[in-house]
Every structure is written in C-alpha cells, then in structure tokens.
Amino acid sequence: MECDSCEVNNNCELQTVANDLGISDHRYNSPKQHKGIPRDTSHDYMRMNLDNCINCGRCVRACDEIQGSFVLTMSGRGFESRITTDNDMTFGDSSCVSCGACAHTCPTDAISDVFQSKSAAIDKKLEQLVLIVELVVT
Ligand code: SF4
Numbered sequence: 001m002e003c004d005s006c007e008v009n010n011n012c013e014l015q016t017v018a019n020d021l022g023i024s025d026h027r028y029n030s031p032k033q034h035k036g037i038p039r040d041t042s043h044d045y046m047r048m049n050l051d052n053c054i055n056c057g058r059c060v061r062a063c064d065e066i067q068g069s070f071v072l073t074m075s076g077r078g079f080e081s082r083i084t085t086d087n088d089m090t091f092g093d094s095s096c097v098s099c100g101a102c103a104h105t106c107p108t109d110a111i112s113d114v115f116q117s118k119s120a121a122i123d124k125k126l127e128q129l130v131l132i133v134e135l136v137v138t
C-alpha cells in the first residue's frame, strides 16, 4: 500500500484496521479498481482524494445529519459508486460551507483540508498546545 506518502499516515482508521489484521497489500488490482479519480483541489479549504475513498458513506451522513448542508451524495452503483458534491459540481463550486465535519469523520484522507489537520504531525502539535495551555492556566 502507499501509506508512507499519504497525508494521514499513522493517523488513519483504515491503516490501523489493516495493520491489526496483518494486511500489507491489496489484492484487487485487476480487472477493475477505483484508482484514477483526479484529486479535487478546487475548494479554498477542503480537499477531496477519492482514490482513497472506501465508500463508507460517513461523510454523507456528517454533512446531512450534523451540518444539515446536504452537499455530499453517494452516486452511481457498484464499481461506479462514488461521492459527489451537489449535482456533480467541483467541491469549490458546491454549496459546502467548509465546516469540516466530513473530513473529521472520513476514516482515510479521501476528504481532508488544506491545513492537513488530519495528519499525525498536526495531532502532535495540538497535543503540545493543549499541554502548554494547561500549564499556563494551572
Ligand atoms: S465541509 Fe462542506 S461538504 Fe463537508 S460536511 Fe461541511 S458543508 Fe458538508
């Protein structure tokens, strides 16, 4: 797998499950797979990389049920199913309000943001920041 070069390496739910199960490679390279969907970098804050989407649908529920924006949909059937924004618009042209709920719940880097806030490095920085704040206020 190509985890080393991924933004959420060492901070990925899918990677954790694969490691727990001893899976180091995927077996479904032919005849059909989901690779090849171009990254959507049209949004000012959000990023979409559907190459790494596992079609779990969590982002759709987060956008609908937490944010109430109904931007994301699972469209198509079978191998053609994939996440789309509004009526297949680019993320940047969609009605997304940049709340980040979809990125927060996405178990891979399929939806993230320009700040790479799902990366292990940012998580560590946040932990340090919380420690500093706790030291200051106590
Ligand atoms: S960031 Fe946009 S697409 Fe994601 S949950 Fe919020 S409104 Fe929906």
Ligand code: SF4
Pocket (backbone or CB within 6 Å): 052, 053, 054, 055, 056, 057, 058, 059, 060, 083, 102, 105, 106, 107, 108, 110, 111
């Ligand atoms: S939450 Fe992430 S992996 Fe799951 S369907 Fe949405 S984009 Fe794909």
